[in-house]
Amino acid sequence: MSSGNAIGVFDSGLGGLSAVKEFLNILPAEKIIYFGDTGRVPYGTRSRDTIRKYAFQDAQFLLSRNVKMIVAACGTVSSVAGEALEEKLAVPYTGVVNPTAYTAVRKTRNGKIGVIGTAATVGSHSYKLRLQKLNPDVQVFEQACPLFVSLVENGIIHRDDQITRLVVRRYMAELKDNGVDTVILGCTHFPLLRDAISDYMGEDVTLVDSGFETANYAAKVLKEHDLLNDDTSVKQPEFFVSDTPDGFKSVAGLFLGRDMEHTVTQIDIEQY
Numbered sequence: 520m521s522s523g524n525a526i527g528v529f530d531s532g533l534g535g536l537s538a539v540k541e542f543l544n545i546l547p548a549e550k551i552i553y554f555g556d557t558g559r560v561p562y563g564t565r566s567r568d569t570i571r572k573y574a575f576q577d578a579q580f581l582l583s584r585n586v587k588m589i590v591a592a593c594g595t596v597s598s599v600a601g602e603a604l605e606e607k608l609a610v611p612y613t614g615v616v617n618p619t620a621y622t623a624v625r626k627t628r629n630g631k632i633g634v635i636g637t638a639a640t641v642g643s644h645s646y647k648l649r650l651q652k653l654n655p656d657v658q659v660f661e662q663a664c665p666l667f668v669s670l671v672e673n674g675i676i677h678r679d680d681q682i683t684r685l686v687v688r689r690y691m692a693e694l695k696d697n698g699v700d701t702v703i704l705g706c707t708h709f710p711l712l713r714d715a716i717s718d719y720m721g722e723d724v725t726l727v728d729s730g731f732e733t734a735n736y737a738a739k740v741l742k743e744h745d746l747l748n749d750d751t752s753v754k755q756p757e758f759f760v761s762d763t764p765d766g767f768k769s770v771a772g773l774f775l776g777r778d779m780e781h782t783v784t785q786i787d788i789e790q791y
């Protein structure tokens with residue numbers, strides 16, 4: 520059976536659009552329905568219970584649009600609510616932690632992996648636990664980088680920007696001193712800071728993008744379940760947010776790496 524239903528992707532805000540960018544590249548014939556909880560972002564500073572409640576509401580909204588798969592394109596949700604979502608959802612689900620950890624373990628040469636994410640992600644040790652399950656010999660160094668989310672949401676991302684460089688150095692110095700050769704960008708906002716992070720860490724350090732890895736993994740899951748679309752015409756994504764859609768276009772363009780025609784609709788997420 521092949522399904523024309525959409526793939527549902529959500530994030531606490533707009534960071535998950537870095538995964539949508541990859542979906543549009545890899546699976547142009549799939550329709551993407553994206554929900555960004557812009558009215559309640561950030562999740563990364565909230566309690567486990569709140570993050571879980573929000574994650575289930577977000578998934579419920581996507582299910583109401585009849586999606587065939589749900590992707591939590593959010594390091595925080597994947598870390599704190601991933602297992603519960605996987606257990607309860609009736610459609611295939613993936614978060615970002617497992618596919619990203621898998622790639623990092625394959626990429627490291629010296630066995631020293633850095634993980635950067637929100638406070639909730641790092642506090643859950645989700646990536647560390649997964650990495651050490653995949654290879655008990657790897658050493659994992661974790662660093663919460665809450666200001667990165669604010670920098671990205673405010674467009675302060677350029678590699679030459681003094682503020683960007685300062686914050687990157689502040690957060691990344693210890694990982695650099697510890698000699699990591701691979702860094703997991705464990706939050707879907709962080710790929711936008713890739714250039715600045717890479718300038719500081721040096722080109723020998725591999726940066727693993729959780730959005731990219733997750734989109735590739737989701738494509739594999741859909742193929743295995745025979746859920747890829749039969750109709751090969753290119754589909755336009757549909758976007759939903761929980762706060763005003765004003766300004767969405769310019770910020771979305773940054774994450775998606777292109778300007779595109781799309782509809783953005785505001786919904787009341789508390790109804791789900």
Ligand code: DGL
Nearest residue numbers: 531561562563594595707
């Ligand atoms: N995109 C979220 C993540 O991947 C970070 C933003 C937030 O704190 O909600 O963790």
